[in-house]
Amino acid sequence: MTQRKRLSATQSSSQSRRQTGSLLAQEEDDDSTFTQPSSTQVQRGLEKLTPAQVDQKTAEVVQYFLVKDQKKIPIRRADLVKHVVKEYRNIYPEIMKRAVRIFDQVFGLKLVEIDTKNHMYILVNKLETVEGASPINSPTNPKMGLLFVILSVIFMKGGVVRENLIWNTLKKLRVDPAEKHEEFGDVKRVVTDEFVRQRYLEYVRIPHTEPPEHEFRWGQRADMEVSKAKILEFMGQLHEQDPQSWSQQYREAHSTPSSTQASTSSQR
């Protein structure tokens, strides 16, 4: 108990978590069973285990991430601890450190904590996709096309758009959110639920609107995964226009996201 108190005092994240209220009460419950152990605790925990045991647990964590990542829904620390780490929770930081290294060196993936408040992780590809055909002729997911269109419109319109603009644009592309699409099924659900849960999009109600209207923004995963510069490049190609002619978007694409890109390229 004293351990937890000390931690919550030092970690601003857990304090703010406490303030988020009833909605996150469930998650908090799960998470409260887990407290980040201190480095001395980890050290003591490691002394009691054989290296093989730690390796085994790390491998389990890596597999859990890979399997859970199939659905692209962020993985919660609480779930990870509950289902995989279990009694090894006292050396959790060490296991995560090793898992990050394995993803980095073996799989070429980056394990990112996208939500430090609720402790959610995603996997991001460290390697840039080569333009043109990918080496493995993997089947494309048409939903990525749909997502790409939405993200492009949001980006090109300055980061926030009303939902109507999205729906109208999609209608022009023969995708009516009111109808069942042969490829996407319930389009409205895919866009406002699936993409939102995967953290590609944020779908928020605009205050004081009657009837209620919503607006779209980029989600945390999109910020990590999607290259604005490349979207702009494609835009230029489509419109047969120099990407630099959208000067504002060009500036944004080549300023903010470059920080993440630089870090990955330096690691390589």
Place this chain on the structure above:
Amino acid sequence: MKRARGGGDEEGPRQNGSAGRRKGDQQQSDGDDGDSAFGPADLQDDDNDPGLRREIRSKYRDLINSVQQNREDMLSPSNNKLTEVLEQANKLFKDVRQAREAALDAQLLVVATDLGKEKASQLFAEGTAFDPTAFAEHLLSFMGLNRLEDGEEEQNGGAVDGYLPQDAWHRVARRAECCFRTAPSFHYMMGSFHAEPPPPKQKTERQRKAPSKEAKRIMPTQLKKMEESHQEATEKEVERILGYLKSYYQDDPTSPISYYEFVIDPSSFSRTVENIFHTSFLIRDGLARMYLDSAKLPCIAPVEEGEVEAGGSCSRKQCIISISPKMWKELIDAFDIRDTMIQPPNTE
């Protein structure tokens, strides 16, 4: 954000201007009314005509609706639709007399202002403005839209998507792939494996089902046991004893069967008591009869099928048989009983 707000401010005066103009129109029209028909009664009539009021309100609603529906089209810089709408509203406002209509006018103003704000933000954007309509058009070409067939239906073609090739969205997805740094998802080589076979569903079902099943299982077994141990078991035992009695009688119908020899189990007092108990049912149901032989010792014999009714009508007598372990031992000695005539049920 700053820019957008600036645009809104920029638009503000214009809207005010148009509202001001409308005010002027209203005064003018008031003047007109005054000129043509000065009678206040007439004016009253015009004000209260519910049909006219309703018409004005409906026209306002139509206007608001059309602005909301065609918002994106109205935003495109190539047309002047917003001005047209405002002019229409000005015309409508001439006849506005009541608060409800004025409220609708205000609502339209809100919608129009919002539109104006966005139009202004387009105007002030640096560099080339992004036009989603043009984007959609280019994208359709990229997806391989067959424009030759599309031609005329450009406007209402939204409902018909037969012109797009099957792989239209795959094309977009493939081109967009390079913009994403998505981690390749993990697949099992030996067929598919669903990582999450609805675990919450199963859990709740199991939890709810489990206790009910158990309860169901326990209840019937308890009932069955009760039935067996009391009613059915007794009935079966009675029938079994009747079977013994009949077979002994058939072996030698002439020699009487001694009641004590029949009932007593020399190895078990309790079995003896049970036998007496069960045999009493045979007597009660008229399936067996007891009589005293020449030595005044009780004998037992089954009642023949034909005799049953006859026996039932004739005089019935009741008696109580008591037995104690001491009596049981004396009887075994007296009759020199070495073996039971009624085998216990489990050794059969």
